[in-house]
Amino acid sequence: MPDTDSQATIRDCAQTAIRVIADAGSDESKLRAGLLDAMRPLVARDDLLTLGVKRPGNHIDNSKYLYYDGQLSITLDEFPNGKYIPPHDHGVWEALVVFKGRVRHCVYERVDDGTVEWHADLKTIEDREYVPGEIAMVVPPTEIHSFTALAEETYVVTVVGGNYKPIRHYYNVDDKTYVVSKPAALAPA
Numbered sequence: 019m020p021d022t023d024s025q026a027t028i029r030d031c032a033q034t035a036i037r038v039i040a041d042a043g044s045d046e047s048k049l050r051a052g053l054l055d056a057m058r059p060l061v062a063r064d065d066l067l068t069l070g071v072k073r074p075g076n077h078i079d080n081s082k083y084l085y086y087d088g089q090l091s092i093t094l095d096e097f098p099n100g101k102y103i104p105p106h107d108h109g110v111w112e113a114l115v116v117f118k119g120r121v122r123h124c125v126y127e128r129v130d131d132g133t134v135e136w137h138a139d140l141k142t143i144e145d146r147e148y149v150p151g152e153i154a155m156v157v158p159p160t161e162i163h164s165f166t167a168l169a170e171e172t173y174v175v176t177v178v179g180g181n182y183k184p185i186r187h188y189y190n191v192d193d194k195t196y197v198v199s200k201p202a203a204l205a206p207a
């Protein structure tokens with residue numbers, strides 16, 4: 019049996035995250051560092067994979083709510099090894115804290131002026147790998163990312179600071195095109 023007395027509760031971590039969000043305001047680096055601190059006790063839990071309530075993921079099959087209050091959501095998501103999640107936007111910030119495995123995460127800036135329908139030119143501004151205990155993040159206006167799990171049993175705690183916008187864009191970097199999609203779930207990932 020896990021020693022639950024000595025482990026941080028999901029509520030503790032969520033409450034810390036809520037304070038971090040209020041304190042950080044528009045300071046992105048403060049938000050990033052604070053969210054990682056807030057989630058660190060959660061990803062240290064040895065029973066993390068047993069927690070949560072199943073939800074419909076937008077890109078993946080195994081996704082569970084750990085916390086949702088209408089403004090903040092924290093989910094536990096399994097990224098299938100090698101599955102490329104294409105570039106997409108969100109309308110809100112999204113943070114990925116790696117629990118197990120390894121993730122390649124790319125962030126893009128849209129450099130066209132948006133006036134040509136179905137055309138989008140993305141410039142890569144981040145392309146790096148993340149390992150357990152690290153946080154990847156996108157924050158509007160730079161809020162387009164793609165990711166790929168690079169190991170079996172890659173799990174990520176995803177923190178989202180609000181509900182996704184109802185219409186989202188999915189981009190093809192090479193073709194310089196996009197499609198629109200209505201997500202299955204209004205929260206992550």
Ligand SMILES: [Fe+2]
Nearest residue numbers: 106108112207
């Ligand atoms: Fe995302």
